[in-house]
Structures are given as C-alpha cells and as structure tokens.
Amino acid sequence: MGELSVAGHSRAAAEPVGAAADLTWPEAGERAEADAILAVAVGATEQHGPHLPLSTDTDIAAALCARLAALRPDVLVAPAIPYGASGEHAGFPGTLSIGQAALELLIVELCRSATDTFDRILLVNWHGGNLEPLRRAETLLRSESRDVRVYLPRYQGDLHAGRSETAVQLALTPNRVRLDRAEAGDVRPLAQLMPLLRGAGVRSVSANGVLGDPTGASADEGTALLDHLTTDLLDRTRLWWPAASPERTLRP
Secondary structure, X not given: OOEXXXXXXXXXXXXXXXXXXXXXXXXXXXHHHOOOEEEEEEOOEOOEOEOEOOOHHHHHHHHHHHHHHHHOOOEEEOOOEOOEOOHHXXXXXXXXXXXXXXXXXXXXXXXXXXXXXXXXXXXXXXXXXXXXXXXXXXXXXXXXXXXXXXXXXXXXXXXXXXXHHHHHHHHHOHHHOOHHHOOOOOXXXXXXXXXXXXXXXXXXXXXXXXXXXXXXXXXXXXXXXXHHHHHHHHHHHHHHOOOOOOOOOXXX
16 A cells, blocks of 8 residues: 555555454454454445546545554454445446445444444445445444444545545555546536436546546645545544554654
8 A cells, every 4th residue: 555654654554454354253352352443444446537446445445444543553444345336437347336225234234243343333435425325324323322433534625536536546556547547527516516426427527437637646645635534534533432542653
C-alpha cells in the first residue's frame, strides 16, 4: 500500500497491520477478551474510468482500516468486503455488483456472526452506492443491541474516479494507475447529477465513467488526503469508543 504517513511519521505499509485473517482462533479469542474493535473495509468492484483499477474503492477503505490499526492497538482488521451495490455503474465491463438487498443482508449476517466474538464492529465504507444498505443494516443491528458503527468519509473532492481518488491511488499503488489514460468526465456537481444517476446510471452522463477531472493528480496530494481521512477516522472512533490505552505512534 505504499507509504503510511500520519502526524509527521511514516512507515512502509506493505504488510497489513493488525490483520484478523493472520490469527488462529485462540489468538482471535485473546484479542476479543482485550476488547478489540473489529474494522471491516466495505468497498466495491466497479469501473473507475479508463485509468484506475476496479478495486479502487476496496483499496482505499482497506488502507484506512490499516492506518487506523497502526494508530490504535485495539483495532483488528478483518478481510475486506470487495463487492457492493454498484448498479449505477452497470454497462461498464468489469463492474461486479451484488445490489442493495444482498449487501444489506451480507452486512447484517456478517456483523451478527462477528459480534459472537467481538463487542465492537467498525464498518469503513468507500462507495456512495453502499450508503443506504449500510445505514439500514446499522439501524437493525443496533436495535439488536450490537455495537456496530458505519464510518463515511468526509472530504472536499470530486465524485468518482476524478482527482481525489486518482491522487489516493497514486499514493497507495502508483504502478496500478494508468495516468496516460486519465481524462476528465462529467464535472457537474452532485446536486445536478444525482437525478440523472438515479434514473439511468453513470453511463448516461459520462462515456468514460469519470465524474470529475483526474488530470493533475499527484501522490503527494493523495497522501495529504489519506492523512486527513485517517485523522477524521481516528477522531470519530475516539468519540464512539475512547481508547483504553494510549494510541500507538508510528516509528519514523
């Protein structure tokens, strides 16, 4: 995932931090007894213009989970969910959508199972189409007295496969970005595009699948955005679940 930089520190992030899949069941039980937060990246497999990989949403959500785990020792990172509700991207080869109903059911059943072991579940989302099913699942799960929270990133940037996502992917895996193919798509604001997107999908407004303008994006810009999002995610989880012990700082 390239370099992880937070609050003036950086570390190589080639190895996942706090990966739940690497544990044995007794080790997972020990982490649960220590009141671990299980962080689950919720992404998508969908077109991101002619220059970004289909895994972009999953890559960014997973990177945020790994960064949080590097800063909070009580965070354990589950395998990412690589499929979401991406129906608005139908018509572009490679898009794999499971739809809203299936995603909602997946999240509900996954979190019901996860809370057999872990008391606190954090869902880190990076795809707008997942929002409604995630919110419905969160409401249901919390009505069952399960401590499940959904994190939705907040930042100023374009909508899809534009400068923001291109910059972040350049910071994470620059070898997977085809900058020579990057070109602007529809650059209108979301308020104007939403009725069209709901009615006929991205294909109806952007032939190349881009909503924004990726040209000029840089890895430095992406690192700065990742740092902003990491700080926001850390602050949000502190509000939900104050750390029982001081956050671990990254060694330079």
